Amino acid sequence: AQTVTQSQPEMSVQEAETVTLSCTYDTSESDYYLFWYKQPPSRQMILVIRQEAYKQQNATENRFSVNFQKAAKSFSLKISDSQLGDAAMYFCAYRSGTASKLTFGTGTRLQVTL
Amino acid sequence: AAGVIQSPRHLIKEKRETATLKCYPIPRHDTVYWYQQGPGQDPQFLISFYEKMQSDKGSIPDRFSAQQFSDYHSELNMSSLELGDSALYFCASSIPGQGLSDTQYFGPGTRLTVL
Numbered sequence: 598a599q600t601v602t603q604s605q606p607e608m609s610v611q612e613a614e615t616v617t618l619s620c621t622y623d624t625s626e627s628d629y630y631l632f633w634y635k636q637p638p639s640r641q642m643i644l645v646i647r648q649e650a651y652k653q654q655n656a657t658e659n660r661f662s663v664n665f666q667k668a669a670k671s672f673s674l675k676i677s678d679s680q681l682g683d684a685a686m687y688f689c690a691y692r693s694g695t696a697s698k699l700t701f702g703t704g705t706r707l708q709v710t711l
Numbered sequence: 712a713a714g715v716i717q718s719p720r721h722l723i724k725e726k727r728e729t730a731t732l733k734c735y736p737i738p739r740h741d742t743v744y745w746y747q748q749g750p751g752q753d754p755q756f757l758i759s760f761y762e763k764m765q766s767d768k769g770s771i772p773d774r775f776s777a778q779q780f781s782d783y784h785s786e787l788n789m790s791s792l793e794l795g796d797s798a799l800y801f802c803a804s805s806i807p808g809q810g811l812s813d814t815q816y817f818g819p820g821t822r823l824t825v826l
Contacts, residue, residue, distance in 0.1 A: 632814070634817075639819075640748075640799055640819075640820055640822075641817070641819050641820070642754070642801060642803075642817035642820075643817075644814060644815075644816065644817075647814055688753055688754075692815075696767055697742065697744065697759045697761070697766055697767045698744070698756035698759065698767050698769055699744075699746075699754070699756060699815060700756070701753035701754050701755075702753060703752075703753050704753055
């Protein structure tokens with residue numbers, strides 16, 4: 598079974614600074630997808646960024662980028678120029694290429710300070 | 712842009728009662744997923760449907776059942792409710808097998824409280 602591990606329960610970053618959230622996963626599959634979702638206090642699950650395992654190029658979405666290290670099974674999220682609105686719980690998620698369900702990590706709570 | 716719609720947004724039930732949660736996917740999305748998120752926990756996959764057929768099953772209790780209808784909306788039926796069923800229930804939708812389109816987009820959730 599696939600597992601997703603987020604080893605940082607909480608992180609803090611100052612406004613305008615950069616922060617990196619860690620995620621590792623365990624799988625024996627070669628075809629899969631990785632995601633970062635953001636869950637603000639409203640509890641809405643918002644897609645931040647997505648990465649296909651077969652793509653070597655790291656995904657980027659505005660201030661959000663990932664460092665995908667397939668051999669190390671690592672998928673970290675970098676948030677640049679942090680804003681107060683980035684404060685939320687961030688979940689790393691894995692989806693097999695042959696199944697529909699998402700498997701989530703336990704989440705990292707990000708605080709953004711002035 | 713249209714999003715996933717869930718109703719009701721909040722629901723309070725007594726133990727042993729039944730509850731029905733509804734999900735309306737994004738237009739043209741034909742796949743629906745249900746997740747349960749307990750307090751302080753990550754979302755856990757319950758069940759999914761593609762073209763009105765069950766496509767995958769997770770840790771869904773036997774007391775729960777779900778289906779997808781011809782208009783692609785889905786309902787999660789929960790019977791003999793227990794205190795431990797209190798959680799946020801998410802529905803997500805996607806179009807499978809179409810690159811970025813198979814990303815799951817989540818609704819706002821239904822908060823179920825069992826007293």
